[in-house]
Amino acid sequence: MKRAVAAILAILIFIVLGLAFAKIPFGNVNLEDYHYYNPIQDKQTSDSVPAHYLKEGKNETGSTNIVTAVVVDYRGFDTLGEVTVLFLASTGVGSVMYIFEKEKRRKVRRANAVVETASKLLFGFIILFGAYIFVHGHLTPGGGFPGGAVIASSFLLLYLAYPKFHAEHKSLNVAESLAGLTFVGVGLIGLLVASYFLYNFLPFGLPTYLFSAGVIPIIYVAVGVKVGSELTGIVDAMMGVRE
Amino acid sequence: MSWEYLVNHSPALIIIVPLLAAFGTPLIGRFSRKAMYIWIIASLTLTEIIAIIILHTVYISGKPMVYVMGANPYNMAVPPDSGGIPIRIIFTVDAFSSFMAFVASTVALAGGIYSISCEAQQSAQEKYYALLLLMLVGMLGMVLTGDLFNFFVFLEINSLASAALVSYRIDKGLAVEAAFKYAIISSIGALAFLFGIGILYGEYDALNMAMIASRMKFTDLDKIVMALFTVTLGMKAGAIPMHYWVPDGYGKAPGAISAMLVTASQASLYGLFRVSFTVFGLAANTATLGWFIIMLGVLSMFVGVTMALIQHDIKRLMAYHAISQTGYMLLGVGVGLATLGTAAFNQYGLAAMEGGIFHIINHAMYKGLLFLTAGAVIYRVGTSDLNKMGGLAHTMKYTTIFFMIGALSIAGIPPFNGFASKLLIYESVYQFNPVLSILAMIVSILTLASFVKVFHSAFMGPKIHDVKEVPKSMLIGMAILTFFIILFGLFPNIALNYLVAPAAKALANPLGYIARVLGGGA
Numbered sequence: 001m002k003r004a005v006a007a008i009l010a011i012l013i014f015i016v017l018g019l020a021f022a023k024i025p026f027g028n029v030n031l032e033d034y035h036y037y038n039p040i041q042d043k044q045t046s047d048s049v050p051a052h053y054l055k056e057g058k059n060e061t062g063s064t065n066i067v068t069a070v071v072v073d074y075r076g077f078d079t080l081g082e083v084t085v086l087f088l089a090s091t092g093v094g095s096v097m098y099i100f101e102k103e104k105r106r107k108v109r110r111a112n113a114v115v116e117t118a119s120k121l122l123f124g125f126i127i128l129f130g131a132y133i134f135v136h137g138h139l140t141p142g143g144g145f146p147g148g149a150v151i152a153s154s155f156l157l158l159y160l161a162y163p164k165f166h167a168e169h170k171s172l173n174v175a176e177s178l179a180g181l182t183f184v185g186v187g188l189i190g191l192l193v194a195s196y197f198l199y200n201f202l203p204f205g206l207p208t209y210l211f212s213a214g215v216i217p218i219i220y221v222a223v224g225v226k227v228g229s230e231l232t233g234i235v236d237a238m239m240g241v242r243e
Numbered sequence: 244m245s246w247e248y249l250v251n252h253s254p255a256l257i258i259i260v261p262l263l264a265a266f267g268t269p270l271i272g273r274f275s276r277k278a279m280y281i282w283i284i285a286s287l288t289l290t291e292i293i294a295i296i297i298l299h300t301v302y303i304s305g306k307p308m309v310y311v312m313g314a315n316p317y318n319m320a321v322p323p324d325s326g327g328i329p330i331r332i333i334f335t336v337d338a339f340s341s342f343m344a345f346v347a348s349t350v351a352l353a354g355g356i357y358s359i360s361c362e363a364q365q366s367a368q369e370k371y372y373a374l375l376l377l378m379l380v381g382m383l384g385m386v387l388t389g390d391l392f393n394f395f396v397f398l399e400i401n402s403l404a405s406a407a408l409v410s411y412r413i414d415k416g417l418a419v420e421a422a423f424k425y426a427i428i429s430s431i432g433a434l435a436f437l438f439g440i441g442i443l444y445g446e447y448d449a450l451n452m453a454m455i456a457s458r459m460k461f462t463d464l465d466k467i468v469m470a471l472f473t474v475t476l477g478m479k480a481g482a483i484p485m486h487y488w489v490p491d492g493y494g495k496a497p498g499a500i501s502a503m504l505v506t507a508s509q510a511s512l513y514g515l516f517r518v519s520f521t522v523f524g525l526a527a528n529t530a531t532l533g534w535f536i537i538m539l540g541v542l543s544m545f546v547g548v549t550m551a552l553i554q555h556d557i558k559r560l561m562a563y564h565a566i567s568q569t570g571y572m573l574l575g576v577g578v579g580l581a582t583l584g585t586a587a588f589n590q591y592g593l594a595a596m597e598g599g600i601f602h603i604i605n606h607a608m609y610k611g612l613l614f615l616t617a618g619a620v621i622y623r624v625g626t627s628d629l630n631k632m633g634g635l636a637h638t639m640k641y642t643t644i645f646f647m648i649g650a651l652s653i654a655g656i657p658p659f660n661g662f663a664s665k666l667l668i669y670e671s672v673y674q675f676n677p678v679l680s681i682l683a684m685i686v687s688i689l690t691l692a693s694f695v696k697v698f699h700s701a702f703m704g705p706k707i708h709d710v711k712e713v714p715k716s717m718l719i720g721m722a723i724l725t726f727f728i729i730l731f732g733l734f735p736n737i738a739l740n741y742l743v744a745p746a747a748k749a750l751a752n753p754l755g756y757i758a759r760v761l762g763g764g765a
Contacts, residue, residue: 048448052330077312077332081384081396084262085403088377092407095370096419173269180266184259190313197255198313 010124014131018210062204062213063138071143072216076198079219080183082145083226087180090230090237097237108163119161126154134224138213144220148227155232159239167236172229179226186215186222250300254310254334257293257344257383260286265376272369280359283372287348287355290379294348298341302745307337307759309389320760327761329451335389335760338745342600343386343513345742346607347506349727351379354499357615357720360713361498361622371411378404378503385510389760391440391522392450394514395433402429402479405507409496421491428488432475439471452522453760456753461526469527472518473535479511482573483542486566490550493562494627498618499720501558502611505565509603512569516576516750524583524753533581540573541682548689555629557617557697561610564653564693567686568606574683575599575668576750578675583751591671596747598667601738605660605731609652612724616646619717620701623710629700636702639712643702645721650698652728654691660728663735 053070063069071079110116133140134147158165190199205212249256264286272279301308309320312332320329336344355375362371381401388394406429410422444450446465447458459465478485489508493501519532547567554560579596582588619642620635621627636643652659655666665687673680712718731738749755 049328049330049450050448052328073313074331075392078393078396080262081393081400084265084377084380085396085399087266088374088400088403088407091370091373092403092410095367095374095407096410096413096422170273173273177266177270181263181270184263184266188259188263191252191255191259196314196316197252197259197310200313 006124010128014128018135058207061200061216062207063216064207064212065138065140065143067141068138068143068213068216068220072138072219073200076187076219079223080187080198083180083183083223086227086230087176090176090233093234093237110163111161115161119157123154123158126157127151130154130224130228134220135217136210137220137224138216139210144223145227147220147224148229149231151224151228152231152235156235159235167232169233169236172233172236175229176226176233179222179229182222183219183226186218190215250296252310253293253297253300254308254336254387255312257290257297257348257387258380260289260293261376261380261383265373265380268373268376269369272372276368279369279372283355283376284359286376287352287379290383291348291352294341294344294383297336298345298742301336301338301341302741305745307335307340307749307756309760310334310336321762328449329454329760332393333389333451333760334387335453335756336387337756337759338749339513339517339600339747340386342604342742342746343510344383346604347379347382347386347510349723350502350506350607350611351375351382353611353615353720353723354503355720356723357502357618357717358497358499360716361618365411371408374404374408374411375500375503378408378500378507381405382507382510386513389452390450391443391452391455395437395440398436398479398511398514399433401507401510402426402433405429405492405500405504408500409492409504411500412495412497414495418495421488421495425488425492429479432478435471436475439468439475442468451760452517453757456522456525457757457761459523459526461523465523465526469519469523469532473515473532476511476515476518477539480508480515480573481543481566481569482539483546483566483570484539486543486547489566490559490562493565493614494556494559498615498621501561501614501618502724505610505614506607508565508569509572509607512572512603519580520583520750521753521756524580529583530581533577533579533583536573536577536580537679540570540575540577541679542570543567543573544570544683544686548686548693551693552689552696556627557620557629557632557701558614558627560629560693560697561613561617564613564690565606565610567690568602568610568653570686571602571665571668571683572599572606574672574679575602578672578679579747579751582675587675588751591674593747593751594667595671595675596751597739597743598664598671600746600750601664601667601735601743604738604742605652605664605728608724608727608731609649609659609661612645612721612728613649613653615717615721615724616642616649619713619721622713622717624708629697632701632707633704634702634706635708635710637706638710639702641712641718642721645718645725646698646702648725648728650694652732654694655687656691658729658732660731660735660738663732663738 053066057066057069061069061073130147130150133142133150134144137143155167187198190201191197194201200214202214204214271282311320314331320333321327322330377400381397381404384397385394406422406426409425410419412418442464443455447455449455481489493504496504544567547563551560551563575595576599579592582592624632652661655661669680669683
């Protein structure tokens with residue numbers, strides 16, 4: 001109960017902060033025209049893929065962060081594949097580690113009071129920071145993968161501080177399945193609405209603002225939730241059953 | 244949702260359907276196991292139908308389909324403001340790709356139906372089926388994509404799903420060990436492949452295969468890339484000096500997964516052929532590369548079958564035969580590559596390629612069937628040791644018949660499909676180099692000898708085990724593959740005209756592939 005209240009409070013604070021930030025521009029509005037230098041051909045090129053990303057990226061995707069434009073929009077299909085690779089890793093670890101649950105129980109000592117108290121305090125903030133990283137993925141450095149890893153690290157802290165702590169397997173599995181379905185679903189909506197798979201169908205909005213870049217933030221939130229729950233699942237499987 | 248809409252978007256849909264199904268499987272498996280089975284079989288059937296639609300479309304139009312991920316419109320391979328280069332990820336589906344997609348989805352459908360009974364006693368089934376669907380996604384992505392980095396992503400999906408599935412039975416840790424070996428080796432291979440992609444990207448500023456091929460200068464760096472690609476993809480395909488993961492991986496996986504691992508290896512074989520023909524085919528010295536692939540093929544054929552002769556574990560034995568049969572495909576297509584661009588290509592090179600490509604589908608069907616029968620035997624007897632089996636023909640009648648069909652087919656006995664493709668390879672390779680052809684025939688005889696041994700020790704003799712026939716779903720899985728074996732055996736012209744000949748022609752025509760993508764794709 002306590003935990004649920006804390007979670008809801010954290011989410012509320014986060015939404016309020018997010019709305020406050022929505023009016024603040026991130027990054028430079030007028031990027032200069034980049035020239036791409038190819039070291040092997042030893043010349044400035046304009047008719048190449050990297051030059052196109054730099055020149056047209058912001059207009060074509062609405063994302064201020066060009067890395068995000070490449071990862072989620074231009075090569076969004078690869079990202080879908082990488083998310084699948086992580087899903088595979090966590091499912092594979094889960095199915096191999098499954099048997100050890102019954103057999104081996106490790107004895108673990110309690111952590112000291114400093115670690116326990118500090119982890120309680122920090123847990124919410126780390127989650128908040130992770131969520132910030134993936135929600136702002138199209139504006140500032142970071143994105144779904146680092147954000148998810150930060151969230152998983154907050155759970156790792158709880159595992160280290162409390163010997164008996166266990167993340168609930170079922171809710172983790174549901175979260176990762178739903179996030180994966182969201183990613184594919186967004187791609188499918190693109191196929192149905194505009195009839196192109198993974199098409200960025202939402203309005204781009206003003207670049208450098210929170211609500212911009214169409215579907216990129218939605219996809220990054222899904223990726224962040226997915227990566228976070230999967231890495232937590234892997235940590236949980238590797239920790240085994242402890243006493 | 245008109246028919247045209249479905250056809251246009253089929254290259255995307257064939258990936259989305261199994262991917263969506265895989266993400267949904269853990270959710271549905273929570274509510275009801277029966278609903279999950281229906282969900283799996285429905286999605287596998289739908290994938291198979293889309294594969295047939297793609298096959299049909301490519302055959303009718305006679306040129307590759309182009310599908311751009313996230314672009315408007317979907318077939319705009321080269322945006323007007325890009326200066327004539329493809330920017331986004333492009334699926335380029337030519338006749339060879341659609342042929343491989345059909346093979347992969349057919350074996351996956353048979354394997355999925357087979358697994359329902361075979362894995363019924365296992366725990367964590369929703370994970371098994373999610374992994375099975377993702378393995379199919381990996382194979383389909385590898386054979387359909389026209390982008391090198393995208394190929395690497397699907398290669399990773401394929402390898403990781405395969406490794407996780409090999410370890411599924413655990414088997415007192417033996418299966419986990421096999422999976423660990425496979426995972427380590429394929430990760431090193433994938434990283435070497437990624438290194439090669441990095442070099443190409445640095446040189447040519449492009450990841451699209453057609454774009455790289457058109458800019459290819461074949462510098463010394465490109466020779467390193469060619470070596471990296473050939474070795475890693477040859478390793479994933481299980482060619483001989485890099486074969487060490489195959490007996491363990493195939494031998495320890497569940498029956499249906501062994502059958503699918505065959506097509507997973509063939510997806511890497513597809514990558515090897517695609518890279519050597521399309522990416523390097525125009526600039527490189529194809530005769531040298533062709534001879535290298537021929538030597539890999541001959542080594543695989545010969546060493547594979549001689550290693551198989553001494554095995555007494557039924558699945559390990561079949562795994563060594565899989566290596567040996569891969570050699571035939573490498574030999575046939577290698578002869579085509581070695582003669583590419585010369586007058587000899589039209590005389591016998593194309594026929595050799597047709598033989599090699601025909602052998603891909605035949606091998607997927609009969610080796611898949613043999614692995615499924617081996618799985619059925621292990622399911623009932625509980626051991627994979629041939630010395631502890633015997634007399635199974637008394638009670639497992641259908642399994643015996645299926646095994647006989649598979650064994651006769653792999654040995655190249657006339658009414659079955661193995662004969663058709665092997666004859667094509669013998670005839671055309673004989674004109675290229677008689678010694679290679681005679682070696683291929685000797686390997687075929689040794690294959691027959693080895694399967695006579697398996698048949699005799701597992702199915703003949705007095706009744707030792709009091710066992711029943713396997714459940715219906717396993718028989719249906721085997722029957723699907725048997726249907727294709729008999730169909731292609733009795734009417735090889737159907738397969739040759741509709742599937743194999745267009746695939747061989749598409750593979751031998753890198754200029755058509757490049758022009759289709761860089762010409763705008765419309």
